[in-house]
Amino acid sequence: MPVSRILALLAALALPLGSAQALTWDETINGDLSGDGTAPTLLGTLSSGDNLISGTMGSLNGTGPLDADIWNFTVASGYDLTGINLTYYKAASGSLLNESFMAIATGGSIDQNDPSNHLSNALWGYGQDSFGNTYTDLLALLDAGPAFGGIGFNGPLTPGNYTFWIQEGSDQINYKIDFVTSPVPVPEPGSLLLLGVAGLWTLRRRRR
Numbered sequence: 396m397p398v399s400r401i402l403a404l405l406a407a408l409a410l411p412l413g414s415a416q417a418l419t420w421d422e423t424i425n426g427d428l429s430g431d432g433t434a435p436t437l438l439g440t441l442s443s444g445d446n447l448i449s450g451t452m453g454s455l456n457g458t459g460p461l462d463a464d465i466w467n468f469t470v471a472s473g474y475d476l477t478g479i480n481l482t483y484y485k486a487a488s489g490s491l492l493n494e495s496f497m498a499i500a501t502g503g504s505i506d507q508n509d510p511s512n513h514l515s516n517a518l519w520g521y522g523q524d525s526f527g528n529t530y531t532d533l534l535a536l537l538d539a540g541p542a543f544g545g546i547g548f549n550g551p552l553t554p555g556n557y558t559f560w561i562q563e564g565s566d567q568i569n570y571k572i573d574f575v576t577s578p579v580p581v582p583e584p585g586s587l588l589l590l591g592v593a594g595l596w597t598l599r600r601r602r603r
Contacts, residue, residue: 418440428466435504438466447572448466448574449571453563454566463561463562465505465558469557470553470576474554475553476553476576479574481572486521487567491521493563493565498559499514499516502558510543515538515547516540517536517539517541519533
């Protein structure tokens, strides 16, 4: 087979398989997110780029039942989850000192009582960038964890199914979180050529 055809085939195989249309969930429009780790709200497959989840959690003045928000999502084959960015965080009390809890686990549920199977967990709160815009890199906080026991991970999250849990215990929090997926990088042409040559060499050895 000509090298040009091998390169074309390898490049095609390296392309992402695609994913669903832009995914958003707004509790004021789509309804309250689940607070049950065994039955999270199913959001489906994240789109390429930005996927915005917005809602309200916690309890007003720390009284009454606590409203946890828990959802399940899938990162499509050919993509990585490269960002979990907090784009809005406002406490009903006006406090900037709140520290909310978040956790992520693989699969269709998350244990709210035992963190040992959490992929990671961490505290998060209000933050500003140098322009005064609310922005916190939640993925980096999770990558640096887990803070309260769990498995841990390094780098972006690879394709698969995940459950995400957020909780505030002393205030009512309005939030917006952007889950960002990016195509897995395609190898450079030089790398593809080496793969093609290596493949031909392996086939030749097998035929001898």
